[in-house]
Amino acid sequence: MKTVRHFLADTDITQAEQAEILDLALAMKADRFAAQPLAGPRTAAVIFDKTSTRTRVSFAAGIAELGGNPLIINPGESQIGHKESYADSARVFSRMVSAIVWRTYAQSGLEEMAKYSTVPVINALSDDYHPCQLLADLLTVREHKGQLAGLTMTYLGDAANNMAASYLLAGVTAGMHVRLAGPEGYLPADDVVAAGRARAAETGGSVTVTTDAAAAVDGADVVATDTWISMGQEDEKEERLKLFGDYALTKDLLGQAAPEAIVLHCLPAYRGFEIAADVIDGPQSVVWDEAENRLHAQKALMAWLLAASGQATRVEAGLER
Numbered sequence: 092m093k094t095v096r097h098f099l100a101d102t103d104i105t106q107a108e109q110a111e112i113l114d115l116a117l118a119m120k121a122d123r124f125a126a127q128p129l130a131g132p133r134t135a136a137v138i139f140d141k142t143s144t145r146t147r148v149s150f151a152a153g154i155a156e157l158g159g160n161p162l163i164i165n166p167g168e169s170q171i172g173h174k175e176s177y178a179d180s181a182r183v184f185s186r187m188v189s190a191i192v193w194r195t196y197a198q199s200g201l202e203e204m205a206k207y208s209t210v211p212v213i214n215a216l217s218d219d220y221h222p223c224q225l226l227a228d229l230l231t232v233r234e235h236k237g238q239l240a241g242l243t244m245t246y247l248g249d250a251a252n253n254m255a256a257s258y259l260l261a262g263v264t265a266g267m268h269v270r271l272a273g274p275e276g277y278l279p280a281d282d283v284v285a286a287g288r289a290r291a292a293e294t295g296g297s298v299t300v301t302t303d304a305a306a307a308v309d310g311a312d313v314v315a316t317d318t319w320i321s322m323g324q325e326d327e328k329e330e331r332l333k334l335f336g337d338y339a340l341t342k343d344l345l346g347q348a349a350p351e352a353i354v355l356h357c358l359p360a361y362r363g364f365e366i367a368a369d370v371i372d373g374p375q376s377v378v379w380d381e382a383e384n385r386l387h388a389q390k391a392l393m394a395w396l397l398a399a400s401g402q403a404t405r406v407e408a409g410l411e412r
Contacts, residue, residue, distance in 0.1 A: 093401035097205040097212045098392060099198070101222040101260035102286060106294045108395075109229070109264050115409055116230050116384070116391035126390075126409030128397045129159025135190040135393070137215070138164045138171065143194055145358060146215050146223070149385035150192050157390055162188065172200060181207035189402060190393055211396035213389075221253045224357050225261035226388035231381040232313055235353050240266030240295060244313040245348070247304055247338045248365055249331075251277045254317040254357060259287040263296035270299040272307035274334055304338050311348045315355035316340045316365045332364065340366045345375065353377045 097103065104112065119126060129135065135154045139147065147163065154161040171180045181204045184191050191208060193201060194215040205212040214222055233239055246258040250273030259279060262269035269287070271279055278300055279287075287298045301307050308314055319335045320328050345354065354366075354376045362368040371378060394408035405411045 093399070095209055095211060096396050096399040097208070098222060098396060099201050099205060099212065099214045099217075100220045101225055101257050101264060102290055103222075104264070106264050106266060109226075109261070111410070112226065112391050112395045113230050113233060113388070115395060116226070116387045117233070118409060118412070119390050119394075120384075120387040123156055125412070126394050126407065127158035128394045128403035128407040128409075129154060129157040129189060130407070132158055132160040133189040134160045134162050134187065135192060136162045136164060136184055136188045137192045138169065138194065139166055140193075140195040141166070141216065143216075145382055145385050146194055149389055150215065153386050153390040153393065156386075157393060159189070177203040178207040180204065181212075185209040189397065210402065211393070211400055213392065213396070217253065219253055219256060220260070221257045221357070222261065223385070223389055223392065224254070225257040226392060227381055227384040228258075228315070228355050228357070229261060229265055230384045230388045231355065231377055232353070234380065234384075235377055236312065241268075242312040243268040243270065243310065243349075244315065245270040245272065245307045245311040247272050247307065247314070247316045247340055248319055248335055249273055249277050249317065250279055250300070252317065255279055256283045258315060259283060259298060260290065263287050263291040263294060263298060266294040266296045268297045268299070270301065270307040270311065272301050272304045273338060275302055277334070278302075304344065305347055308344055308347045312352055313355060314340060314345060314348050314352055315357075317357055318359065318361055319365050320361075335365065339364065340370050342367055342369050342373070345370055351375075355381055358382055 137150045151161040190211045192213045192215050198217045198219040244262050250271040319331045356378045397403035398405050398408040
């Protein structure tokens with residue numbers, strides 16, 4: 092019996108595995124209904140502890156396109172973690188569904204769910220990481236740049252948040268040179284940086300952490316940012332607007348990147364705050380491709396995990412065509 096593969100953090104897959112998933116995503120984008128590993132239809136549970144737009148739509152549509160049935164469980168509609176333990180919930184879900192997709196708060200909950208689940212568990216966002224978003228981002232970069240390894244990718248803003256952690260870990264997994272820039276007190280945790288540098292040593296990538304936005308953007312091939320005010324931080328809005336002002340992605344700052352640099356933002360975006368309107372709506376922005384690619388990247392991830400876990404053949408998953 093195969094070991095069940097989960098995707099809880101960006102480094103749960105190797106560089107080769109990441110590339111295989113992205114290859115599959117490109118194939119699925121070209122032929123959206125060719126792979127049917129969830130035909131039956133088999134059910135995948137998609138659990139939301141946090142509100143969502145792109146995650147909800149992309150996973151629901153993706154599961155359906157893979158031949159399955161998306162079971163959406165909205166905030167407050169389940170007993171997971173309060174009336175029933177994560178372990179018991181995992182045991183129950185494993186007998187009824189083929190995959191568990193969970194958008195939640197604590198990474199520890201995902202880890203416990205995965206420990207007791209006999210089907211793949213996917214982190215659709217946690218307080219620590221957003222690895223599915225990064226698969227979409229890397230897919231977008233590959234489409235526009237033709238490669239990942241050797242490119243420089245810069246992230247600006249709250250460099251201590253889940254997006255920054257995933258940019259760091261996923262980027263170096265792909266062999267990219269990742270730069271994170273944010274103010275003091277809002278830089279990535281030491282363990283995230285250490286994990287990134289360890290992975291970079293394997294792939295040829297590198298990690299730079301700085302408080303200098305201009306230095307981080309200088310010559311970059313990809314420039315990314317994210318909202319400065321994530322869910323649960325609304326009370327800090329005024330303080331954060333002042334704190335992160337120097338990290339706003341303006342046209343002038345983007346001008347210091349490579350001439351053909353592309354701009355990423357995972358959305359929702361607040362024009363005039365973390366990103367200028369003439370940047371996100373400008374010719375170097377690829378954010379709408381990035382948003383669409385959530386669908387294709389997550390379909391590929393689900394198919395790959397099912398095949399790697401022995402719950403679908405590689406042919407059904409579209410990995411051998």
